[in-house]
Amino acid sequence: MTDTAFTYAQLVAIATRAERKLGLQQARQQDIPASQALEGLLLLAATKAGVGYIVQLAELRLQQQANQQTLQVARRMAKAIDRKNGRIKTGTGVSEQVWQAWFDGSAVPNPGKCRFACVLQAPDGQVFEYVGHLEYGDSCDAEFSGLILTLKQAHKHGLSQLLVHGDSQVVIDEINQRTKSSLPRMIEYRRQLEALCQLFEIIQIKWIPRHKNSRADALAQHTTN
Structure with a gap:
């Protein structure tokens, strides 16, 4: 030829x-x-x-x-x-329908006793709620603990793809690396979260206004009991 x-x-x-x-x-x-x-x-x-x-x-x-x-x-x-x-896409095509999650945390007084919570929702609408506590910390500790609880519980469910919502701009910016605090405790939180994120095939963590995070917020609020 x-x-x-x-x-x-x-x-x-x-x-x-x-x-x-x-x-x-x-x-x-x-x-x-x-x-x-x-x-x-x-x-x-x-x-x-x-x-x-x-x-x-x-x-x-x-x-x-x-x-x-x-x-x-x-x-x-x-x-x-x-x-x-309402699916999260991969780089090569359509992913499976994902679970969604919401987290929140509070400290009363601030600093003081912390309560944090998360809500997981399956694609079929089934909902799971989880609550955790810290004896002492501030609102930042509570919020970070809420996200850590979310990722740990999601991993226990065997999820590979997760869309997470939270109303803490500090936490969202840290995990998405828009800001990087040099405080030792923030570095440790970031290290824990980065390790947990590696457990998922796809994960997105997004900020939402507080009024759209009402269920997790209610769970994270302290009661008189």
């Missing part, structure tokens, strides 16, 4: 942007036609691709473009399905 004669326009259509740019540079440096320089680069690319001829390289690249377009269409469809079904 031999290459057919290509026009410069055809060579340009087959070449990548980098190849076109390099071809023009070589043409100027070597004082040769741009078509000759670009043809040499494409022959080299064909050899590296294991096909040997420019016509085969063109066919290979057309196939790769078609595959990429198919993948892009699939991803757009996946995003549309995600939005419709």
Whole structure:
């Protein structure tokens, strides 16, 4: 099999942007036609691709473009399905329907005794509630403990994908690395949470306003009992 004669326009259509740019540079440096320089680069690319001829390289690249377009269409469809079904997407397509969680914590007085809680909701609507306590701490300790409780309980349920909601901007910013406190206790909380996050295939932790976190907030409030 031999290459057919290509026009410069055809060579340009087959070449990548980098190849076109390099071809023009070589043409100027070597004082040769741009078509000759670009043809040499494409022959080299064909050899590296294991096909040997420019016509085969063109066919290979057309196939790769078609595959990429198919993948892009699939991803757009996946995003549309995600939005419709309230799912978290992976980098390659549609994930399974995920569990959701909400956490909160409080200290009374502040600092003082801490109470923290989380709510887990399965895709079928089933709800699980968990509450924990600390003998002493401030509201920050309570909130971080609430998120730790959430991830531990979610892991016990065997979850691989989880969407977590909380109304503590401090906690959300720390775990999403928007801020990084240098305080020793914050570093320790961050270390624990990063280790727990590794237990999940997909996890997203998002801030929500307090009025949208009412169930976890109610569980985390201290009672007179």
